[in-house]
Amino acid sequence: MKSVVLLxxxxxxxxxxxxxxEQYPERFxxxxxxxxxxxxxxxxxxHKHDIKIVxxxxxxxxxxxxxQCYSATNLDQLINDLEDDVVVVNALVGAVGLKPTMAALKRGFDVLLANKETLVVGGAVIMPLLKESSAxxxxxxxxxxxxxxCLRGSRVEDVDKVVITASGGSFRDLDKAALENVTVKDALKHPNWSMxxxxxxxxxxxxxxxxxVIEAHYLFDLPYHKIEAVLHRESIVHGMVHFVDGNVLMHAGPADMRIPILSALEGDLIRLPYRSVFDITKIKSLSFETIDPIRYSLFDLGIAVARKEGLHTVTMNAANEVAVALFLEGKIAFNAIEEIITDCLLAFDNGYEISLDAILQLDAQVRAYVEKKYMDGE
Ligand SMILES: NC(=O)c1ccc[n+]([C@@H]2O[C@H](COP(=O)([O-])OP(=O)(O)OC[C@H]3O[C@@H](n4cnc5c(N)ncnc54)[C@H](OP(=O)(O)O)[C@@H]3O)[C@@H](O)[C@H]2O)c1
Structure with a gap:
């Protein structure tokens, strides 16, 4: 039986x-x-799960x-106080996921990570912790x-490159100029996933x-030049690994997050039954295209920032978090998200001295800068 802490x-x-x-009460x-x-x-x-800690x-x-109730700003304390062995599912959104992830790894608890911002802002502090931890x-x-x-049982040095797929998002059929006038309602209509x-x-x-791409860099210990992303409108193939001997393994399946969640919970050794809704005869075509650097200019900018290492991704993430929130509140246009990120990357001296304190300090400074400049209209 695995005890689960769900953030x-x-x-x-x-x-x-x-x-x-709930489907596996005898296991989780x-x-x-x-x-x-x-x-x-x-x-x-x-009430449904009769839990004591929230x-x-x-x-x-x-x-x-x-x-036993904690403040949502104090999730690392919640984890520090746990008495028994647990696995921690980090399903938080945003950089708030970093501190509880660190706390869990320090305690030796496995972390099942959906919260990608943790590695975007803190990959450089998480990886040394992971090396020291049994988690x-x-x-x-x-x-x-x-x-x-696809990588199970393989050596990282045998990997030529990995490829992840992108659906293209809600506006994939619009050209760059048409993005000027898009609405929040339309932006929230993802073609393949409900998120x-x-x-x-x-x-x-x-x-x-x-x-x-940043997550893959840290999780699989791969340099950026070995990680590619391609546009794949169908969201059927999720990832592929090219090995040096010419073999390519692809992973395909329905766009259903419960499958990766179950895979993470079950661990390496077993596979638990889950209703399969995947019928390959219903798939008429699979398309793969390079990501157009003009149409998706933020992708190229973001990868360049990631390659710089240092604290640059902290600035990028904080600017993005606030800009996306402002867009969702109807306070800025969709295209302003990229403008704000670019502005912050130029405005801040990001530095290369990485520590939790440096990350949290820069994160707070960038948020304050964006809120002041773009919310108050200064
Ligand atoms: N959704 C997907 O299909 C999907 C797929 C792959 C990866 N991910 C990643 O998984 C993470 C979660 O995504 P999601 O779509 O599940 O997000 P979501 O629906 O917005 O849920 C976020 C959760 O975090 C809580 N939360 C938000 N802000 C918080 C804060 N400041 N402090 C503490 N708790 C906070 C929310 O609580 P309230 O309900 O009270 O606001 C909610 O429980 C993200 O990093 C995302 O990129 C998501």
């Missing part, structure tokens, strides 16, 4: 993780769950006074779950694929 239990990944846990037991403002949803989880935004803590970092992202399965709002916008800008 971000009320989100898209969180809810799907709960579905899997929820012991703690967290949310930010979704009080009612967290209450329902608490976290929620400070302003709602009183609603859970009959539980594993297991991806929940569909592309990385695909790569992990949280932030990642849906990140898919439309292609920032999501930048983040996934």
């Amino acid at each position: 971000g239990a009320t989100g898209s990944i969180g809810e799907q993780t709960l579905e899997i846990i 037991k929820l012991v703690a769950a967290t949310a930010n403002h979704s009080v009612k949803a967290l209450e329902a989880i608490v 976290a929620i935004a400070e302003s709602h803590v009183a609603a859970f006074d009959d539980r 594993k970092l297991i991806p929940i992202d569909s592309e990385h779950s695909a790569l992990a399965q 949280g709002a932030k990642i849906t916008i990140d898919s439309a800008t292609m920032m999501n694929k930048v983040f996934e």
